[in-house]
Amino acid sequence: MSKYSLHEIIYGHHDLRVHVPISSCTLATGAQEVYRAIEDYIKRTGVSAEIHRVGCMGLCFLDPWIMIAGKNLPPAIYANVKPLDVEKILDRYLSEDLSGAYALRFRIDDKDYGIPLLDDKPEWKYQVRFVSRNCGIIDPESIDEYIRTGGYEGLRKALKMKPEEVIEVVRKSGLRGRGGAGFPTWLKWKITYEQKSDEKYVICNGDEGDPGAFMNRLLAESDPHRVVEGLIIAAYAVGATKGYIFVRAEKPLMADRLEKAVVEARKKGFLGEKILGTSFNFDIEVYRSAGAFVCGEETALIAAIEGRARPRQRPPYPAVSGLWGKPTLVNNVETLAHVATIFQVGVEEFTKYGTEKSKGTKMFCVTGAVKRTGVYEVPVGTTIKKLVYELAGGPIEGRKVKAVQVGGPSGGCIPFNLFDLELDYETLQAYGAIMGSGGLVVIDDSGCMVNVAKYFTDFTLAESCGKCLPCRVGMKIMNDILGRIVNGEGDVSDIEVLRDLGVSIIKTSLCGLGGSAPNPVLSTLRYFDNEYREHIENRKCPAKVCPKLVTYVIINEKCRGCGVCARQCPANAITGAAGKPHYIDSSKCVRCGACLISCPFGAIEKT
Amino acid sequence: MVKVKVNNVEIDVPPGSYIIDAIEKAGFKVPLLCYLQDLFNEATCRICIVKANGRIVPSCRFPVQEGMVITTSDDELSKMRKINFELVLATHNIICWNCYRKGSCLLVSLSKELGVEGIPVCSECSLYGDLCLVKQGIPCLGPLTIAGCEAECTKQNAPCIGCRGFVSSTSTWRNALRFYKENNIKKEDLEAITRIFWPILPSRFQNLIREVYMQ
Ligand SMILES: Cc1cc2nc3c(=O)[nH]c(=O)nc-3n(C[C@H](O)[C@H](O)[C@H](O)COP(=O)(O)O)c2cc1C
Ligand code: SF4
Ligand code: SF4
Ligand code: SF4
Numbered sequence: 148m149s150k151y152s153l154h155e156i157i158y159g160h161h162d163l164r165v166h167v168p169i170s171s172c173t174l175a176t177g178a179q180e181v182y183r184a185i186e187d188y189i190k191r192t193g194v195s196a197e198i199h200r201v202g203c204m205g206l207c208f209l210d211p212w213i214m215i216a217g218k219n220l221p222p223a224i225y226a227n228v229k230p231l232d233v234e235k236i237l238d239r240y241l242s243e244d245l246s247g248a249y250a251l252r253f254r255i256d257d258k259d260y261g262i263p264l265l266d267d268k269p270e271w272k273y274q275v276r277f278v279s280r281n282c283g284i285i286d287p288e289s290i291d292e293y294i295r296t297g298g299y300e301g302l303r304k305a306l307k308m309k310p311e312e313v314i315e316v317v318r319k320s321g322l323r324g325r326g327g328a329g330f331p332t333w334l335k336w337k338i339t340y341e342q343k344s345d346e347k348y349v350i351c352n353g354d355e356g357d358p359g360a361f362m363n364r365l366l367a368e369s370d371p372h373r374v375v376e377g378l379i380i381a382a383y384a385v386g387a388t389k390g391y392i393f394v395r396a397e398k399p400l401m402a403d404r405l406e407k408a409v410v411e412a413r414k415k416g417f418l419g420e421k422i423l424g425t426s427f428n429f430d431i432e433v434y435r436s437a438g439a440f441v442c443g444e445e446t447a448l449i450a451a452i453e454g455r456a457r458p459r460q461r462p463p464y465p466a467v468s469g470l471w472g473k474p475t476l477v478n479n480v481e482t483l484a485h486v487a488t489i490f491q492v493g494v495e496e497f498t499k500y501g502t503e504k505s506k507g508t509k510m511f512c513v514t515g516a517v518k519r520t521g522v523y524e525v526p527v528g529t530t531i532k533k534l535v536y537e538l539a540g541g542p543i544e545g546r547k548v549k550a551v552q553v554g555g556p557s558g559g560c561i562p563f564n565l566f567d568l569e570l571d572y573e574t575l576q577a578y579g580a581i582m583g584s585g586g587l588v589v590i591d592d593s594g595c596m597v598n599v600a601k602y603f604t605d606f607t608l609a610e611s612c613g614k615c616l617p618c619r620v621g622m623k624i625m626n627d628i629l630g631r632i633v634n635g636e637g638d639v640s641d642i643e644v645l646r647d648l649g650v651s652i653i654k655t656s657l658c659g660l661g662g663s664a665p666n667p668v669l670s671t672l673r674y675f676d677n678e679y680r681e682h683i684e685n686r687k688c689p690a691k692v693c694p695k696l697v698t699y700v701i702i703n704e705k706c707r708g709c710g711v712c713a714r715q716c717p718a719n720a721i722t723g724a725a726g727k728p729h730y731i732d733s734s735k736c737v738r739c740g741a742c743l744i745s746c747p748f749g750a751i752e753k754t
Numbered sequence: 755m756v757k758v759k760v761n762n763v764e765i766d767v768p769p770g771s772y773i774i775d776a777i778e779k780a781g782f783k784v785p786l787l788c789y790l791q792d793l794f795n796e797a798t799c800r801i802c803i804v805k806a807n808g809r810i811v812p813s814c815r816f817p818v819q820e821g822m823v824i825t826t827s828d829d830e831l832s833k834m835r836k837i838n839f840e841l842v843l844a845t846h847n848i849i850c851w852n853c854y855r856k857g858s859c860l861l862v863s864l865s866k867e868l869g870v871e872g873i874p875v876c877s878e879c880s881l882y883g884d885l886c887l888v889k890q891g892i893p894c895l896g897p898l899t900i901a902g903c904e905a906e907c908t909k910q911n912a913p914c915i916g917c918r919g920f921v922s923s924t925s926t927w928r929n930a931l932r933f934y935k936e937n938n939i940k941k942e943d944l945e946a947i948t949r950i951f952w953p954i955l956p957s958r959f960q961n962l963i964r965e966v967y968m969q
Contacts, residue, residue, distance in 0.1 A: 462817055614798055615800055616799050617837075621837075648837060655800040655810055655838060
C-alpha cells in the first residue's frame with residue numbers, strides 16, 4: 148500500500164477518525180460496546196469525527212484495541228479498551244496527551260510523545276505483512292477501500308494474460324498451499340487447467356476446523372476481497388465457471404463478509420458475465436457448512452457440497468475428478484489471498500522472503516502459554532524461537548516453555564531444545580510435526596505431555612468420520628491406552644503398542660485425518676519418553692497435572708487453620724479445628740484443586 | 755493397455771483397472787475383507803494394502819499407472835495388515851461357540867492367513883451345538899485358546915487343553931467366561947484348567963473371573 152493511501156485511510160476527511168476493529172475476536176472482547184461508547188462521545192462532544200470500522204490486526208492480546216487519528220497528531224493505538232475508558236482516552240488524545248497509548252502507528256513529525264512506534268515493537272517489527280497488509284486497516288465491508296489499496300489490480304493484470312501465463316507467474320512465485328500439505332500451487336492449477344471438461348470448479352477452503360486456529364477467519368473477515376480476487380484469478384487460470392467459498396456456518400461473520408464481498412464484486416463487474424470486458428464468465432457462491440474437522444479435507448469438502456460429507460480414496464484427485472465428477476481446484480483461503488497479492492504487487496515482492504524450497508510468508512497463530520497470543524505473518528523458515536519468544540513474547544512470568552504443538556490437533560510436539568528449527572514444510576515433517584494451517588500451541592512447564600497427547604487424540608477421535616478402520620478403531624485404542632496411562636494404569640508394553648499402532652494408522656488410513664492423527668502421540672513419545680515412563684513405571688505425573696496421579700496436601704507449618712479450603716472442598720475431604728493445621732483425606736479427595744486455589748496462605752501443595 | 759509389474763511379474767491390464775485386478779491377473783493374492791468385486795470398493799478396511807512404487811495403498815481402490823511397481827507382501831505390509839486385522843477383531847463380538855457361521859467365516863480364515871491369534875478354537879471345532887463339551891458341563895478350553903489346530907482333540911471327545919495358548923483379548927475372555935458360567939462350569943474347575951498356562955493366574959484374568967462369576 149502506498150504511503151499516500153495508508154495516510155488517507157487512517158486520517159479520513161474529518162478532524163478525527165477512530166478506528167474500531169469489528170471481527171469475531173474483538174467482538175468477543177467487547178468491541179461493539181466500545182464502538183457505541185465512541186459514538187456517544189462523538190454525539191455528546193460534537194467533534195467532527197467519524198468511526199472507521201476495520202478488521203483485526205491479529206494482535207489478540209490487545210483486544211479490543213482502537214486507533215485514534217486526529218489532525219496534526221500521530222495515529223495512536225490503545226489496547227484493552229473498555230467502554231468506560233473511551234471518554235478519558237479521547238479527551239486526553241485531543242489535548243495532545245497520548246499517555247496510555249500502546250503504540251503509534253507512525254510518526255508525523257519529530258515530536259516525542261513518549262510512546263513507542265508500532266514498527267519498533269517486536270510483535271510487529273519481525274512481521275512481514277504481505278497477505279495481511281490490509282488487516283486492521285481497511286473497512287472489510289468496503290470494496291472501494293480495497294480498490295484504493297490496489298485491490299483488483301491483480302485481477303486486471305491476470306486477465307490481460309493467457310491462462311498459461313497466469314500459471315507461469317504462480318510457478319515463478321514458488322507459492323505452495325497454505326492449507327496443510329504445501330503442494331505447489333501452480334502444479335495443481337496446471338493439472339486442473341489441462342483437464343478437458345465442459346465444466347470446472349474452483350473451491351476456496353475456508354473450513355479451518357482446528358480448535359484454536361483462526362488465521363483464515365481473521366484474513367477473510369478483515370480483507371475478504373483479497374480472497375475473492377484470488378479465487379477469480381484461479382478460476383480464470385484453470386478455466387472454471389463456478390466457484391465456491393466453503394465456510395463454516397458457525398463463523399457467521401466470516402461468511403457474511405465474504406458474501407457481501409461477492410455481491411459488491413459482482414456489482415463492480417469483477418464477477419458475472421464478461422468480466423472486465425473479457426469473454427471470461429465466472430461467479431461465486433458462499434457455501435455455509437454444518438462443519439466437522441474432516442470437512443476441511445478436500446474430498447470430504449467436495450462431498451459435503453454434494454450432500455454427504457465423507458472423504459474418499461484418492462486418486463482420482465479433485466483436480467481430475469472433483470465436484471460432481473468435474474475437475475475441481477481446491478485452495479486454502481490464505482493461498483488464494485497470496486495469489487491476489489502476488490498479482491497486485493509483483494512476484495519479486497513475494498520471493499524476497501522465505502526459503503529456497505518454500506517462498507513467501509505465512510500467517511501463524513500462536514496460542515497457549517505465551518504473553519502475546521496472536522496471528523503473526525512471518526517469512527516461511529522463521530525459527531520457532533523467534534516466533535514464540537520475540538513475536539509472541541515467550542512464556543508467562545515465572546514459567547518455562549517446554550514444547551510447542553505445531554500444525555493443529557494432528558500436528559506434532561516440538562521440544563524446547565529444537566526451537567532453532569525453521570518453520571517450513573519439510574523441516575517440520577522431518578521432526579514429527581506438520582505445517583498444517585499454521586497453528587502453534589505453546590506448552591509450558593505446567594503442562595503434562597501425556598495429557599496433551601491425550602487431549603489431541605480426544606479431539607481427533609471425536610472427529611474421525613468412521614469410514615476407515617485404522618482411524619476409527621485404531622484411534623479409539625490409542626486414546627484408551629493414553630487414558631489408562633494418565634490414570635496410572637499404564638503398562639510398559641503400552642509404549643510399544645502406541646508406537647506400532649500410531650505408525651500403522653498414519654500409513655494405512657484413508658484420508659489425511661487418520662494419516663496425521665497419531666502425530667501428537669508419536670512426537671511426545673519421541674521427545675518426552677521420560678514423562679510416559681514416569682506415568683507408567685512410577686505412577687507419577689511429573690508436571691502434576693493428571694488428577695489420578697497427584698495428591699493434595701496441606702503443609703502444617705504454613706496452615707493457619709482458617710478453614711477456607713474446607714468450605715471450598717466439594718467432597719468434604721478437609722477437616723481440622725479452627726486455628727489448627729487442617730488435613731486432607733486423600734481417599735475422599737476428588738482432586739478438583741479448589742482448595743489449592745482458595746488457600747490465602749499458599750499452604751496447599753500438589754505432590 | 756497399462757504395463758505394471760507385480761512382484762517381478764510383468765503384466766498388461768486395461769486402463770482404469772485397479773491394482774487388485776493386476777495382482778489377480780498376475781496370479782498373486784492379497785487378503786481382502788471389505789471388498790466385494792463390483793459391489794463395494796470404498797477401501798475402508800485397509801487389509802488389502804500393497805506397495806505401489808513404494809507407497810502403501812489399498813489395492814482394491816487404487817488405479818494402476820503405467821510402469822507401476824507393485825509389491826504384495828513384505829515385513830512392513832504384513833505387520834500393518836496384522837495390526838489392521840487386530841483392529842477388526844477388537845470391534846467384533848467374538849462368540850464363535852455360539853455363532854451360526856460355525857467358523858466358516860472370513861474372519862476365521864483371515865486370522866489364520868495373517869497369523870493373528872485372536873480367534874478361539876471353538877471357531878473350528880466340529881462339536882458345535884448339542885455336542886459342545888462345555889454345554890455338556892465339561893471344562894474345555896476351546897473358548898479361551900487360539901485356533902489353528904483344526905480342533906483335533908475335541909473330535910475325539912477330549913476337551914481342548916489349549917496347545918496354542920490363550921487368546922489375548924479381554925473382551926473374548928469375558929464372553930468365554932460368561933459362556934462357562936451359563937453352562938454351570940465351576941469357577942474352581944475353570945481356574946484349575948487355566949493353570950496349565952499360569953501357575954499363578956494373572957490379575958487381569960482373576961478380576962474377570964470374579965466379575966463374571968459374582969454377577
Ligand atoms: C483432516 C483434514 C483437515 C483439513 N482442514 C483444512 C482446512 O481447514 N483448511 C484448508 O485449507 N485445508 C485443510 N486441509 C487440507 C485440504 O485437504 C487441502 O489439501 C487444501 O485445502 C488444499 O489447499 P492448498 O493447496 O491451498 O493448501 C485439511 C486436510 C485434512 C486431512
Ligand atoms: S482416516 Fe478417519 S476421517 Fe479419514 S476416512 Fe478414515 S475414518 Fe474417516
Ligand atoms: S482437591 Fe478438591 S476434593 Fe481434594 S481436598 Fe482439595 S478441594 Fe477437596
Ligand atoms: S485455607 Fe490454607 S491456611 Fe486455611 S485451613 Fe486451609 S490450608 Fe490451612
